């Protein structure tokens with residue numbers, strides 16, 4: 223069978239060849255995805271074959287907000303249970319990126335020494351990926367108004383996530399509080415007929431109001447709160463968020479734990495990660511180690527660029543990434559303005575989204591008392607105009623981020639500082655800050 | 666920065682159409698701008714909502730309606746048709762209205778989807794819209810004789826053409842507007858301003874906001890005396906937005 227022999231030899235050579243390409247491109251300082259492209263070209267089945275043979279298969283994390291931090295949390299929670307986890311840390315072209323990352327991890331015979339792969343899946347790449355590699359687990363976080371520039375409509379994003387769920391073979395973990403995500407359960411086959419099992423993570427009723435969904439987003443001040451509908455039971459429920467701790471309820475008991483993470487929305491994503499990690503670790507041979515699970519949970523820190531605290535002039539400077547109305551609202555709620563000097567930097571580069579309409583779906587009343595000290599970014603004046611209409615006093619406005627940041631740090635000396643910024647504004651601010659303080663190095 | 670009404674020159678009632686189901690892309694911004702500017706001009710704003718199944722408000726002075734997901738449009742469609750004659754009367758009578766995106770389409774004669782099904786509109790505006798595969802997205806600059814340069818952002822796949830009984834809001838200098846062929850954007854009829862532009866539209870285009878307000882006041886009280894809103898940020902936001910790429 224000459225054809226089969228030919229295919230076999232291709233399999234046999236693709237991994238060593240890919241690893242070689244990877245070494246060479248590394249030496250030349252080349253892009254991270256190129257070796258992945260090479261191996262995918264000569265051996266298209268490489269990725270699926272390598273991933274699906276893992277003992278616990280593949281878990282994917284998707285949704286519009288918080289998938290990077292949540293993926294990181296799932297990985298750390300699973301590692302606390304002694305699992306060896308493969309994950310994708312690169313943001314470049316997804317499939318090639320995963321293939322390239324795999325090449326770095328597999329041995330020369332193409333075997334990956336891991337128990338499970340936990341992958342962050344961009345909605346744009348979701349369909350293509352799950353068609354090739356059906357995941358055993360999927361965690362679907364939310365569908366927020368975010369990438370309308372690219373997808374046109376929120377409902378379309380929900381359809382993409384539903385497709386991910388329909389390809390999942392084991393367990394689908396859904397956000398009970400996001401109607402577009404929770405609805406996916408109804409579209410899946412029953413487990414008896416081959417559909418995945420569904421589990422939920424949820425919020426205490428008292429926290430629901432801090433998570434507006436896009437449907438009641440615009441509700442102006444004084445609009446009646448919608449009635450809380452009947453909801454299914456959740457595997458993990460976030461009951462309370464304190465200054466540096468939180469209460470989670472699962473297995474019928476409430477557990478209080480310290481949290482390094484800040485912001486209600488990050489901690490809600492921790493409940494999501496906990497739900498998925500409990501599913502996966504619960505399938506293992508031994509019992510779960512609750513003590514190390516909780517200690518891992520209390521130690522998770524946000525992923526790069528998703529909100530972090532730096533030290534400038536001996537005082538904290540918090541960077542809060544805002545990229546859509548829900549995120550901005552949650553950021554304002556999670557990080558009260560009192561005692562802090564505030565800066566907002568809004569860019570409208572492609573990665574930020576060009577449409578500024580979303581700023582009008584955020585209420586800025588909570589900044590009215592202290593005002594905003596400095597505005598920056600290419601759309602600094604759009605932000606100034608937005609604040610004017612919410613009667614929030616504005617200090618300096620300067621579209622140039624370098625000089626705006628210098629003025630902010632100079633004028634707010636002696637105060638803790640907080641900067642709300644869009645993605646590319648955050649990159650620019652980190653670059654500037656790295657000149658005056660130690661900023662975590664990004665790999 | 667805030668100019669409170671020093672004397673009460675009268676009340677202006679602004680009705681938001683279907684804010685529960687049609688409120689995407691910062692449509693709240695248009696309602697908020699009307700609310701604040703009415704006060705800055707010395708009048709008292711009253712903001713009302715009309716949602717599916719509500720009683721239609723009495724004594725309406727200004728109407729604003731926004732865009733929505735396809736799902737939102739389906740929810741409101743029957744209710745809107747049942748209110749067609751009321752809205753038609755208000756429009757013919759000269760009530761100022763701002764209709765953005767989805768509501769612009771539904772105030773027209775019909776929307777024909779890509780698959781050929783026809784969604785009837787209420788026919789207040791002599792326009793028709795055809796669904797396409799092409800999504801028109803990006804910053805837009807429009808030249809209008811009436812309002813000067815209009816700045817905003819479009820995101821739609823329906824393409825609208827104007828009938829003989831209606832004129833465009835302006836001509837596009839950047840971006841697409843109503844459709845990919847005739848270089849026109851929006852519609853003007855009686856005191857209705859209809860447009861595909863979000864941004865939101867009114868904050869950076871205070872001339873349109875003040876047109877709606879002054880028309881409403883004149884209709885109700887006979888004459889309008891303007892206040893002095895501080896538009897320095899609006900001027901700068903327009904300058905910077907106008908320089909941004911498509």
Ligand SMILES: [Zn+2]
Pocket residue numbers: 690732733765766767819820821861863
């Ligand atoms: Zn629109």
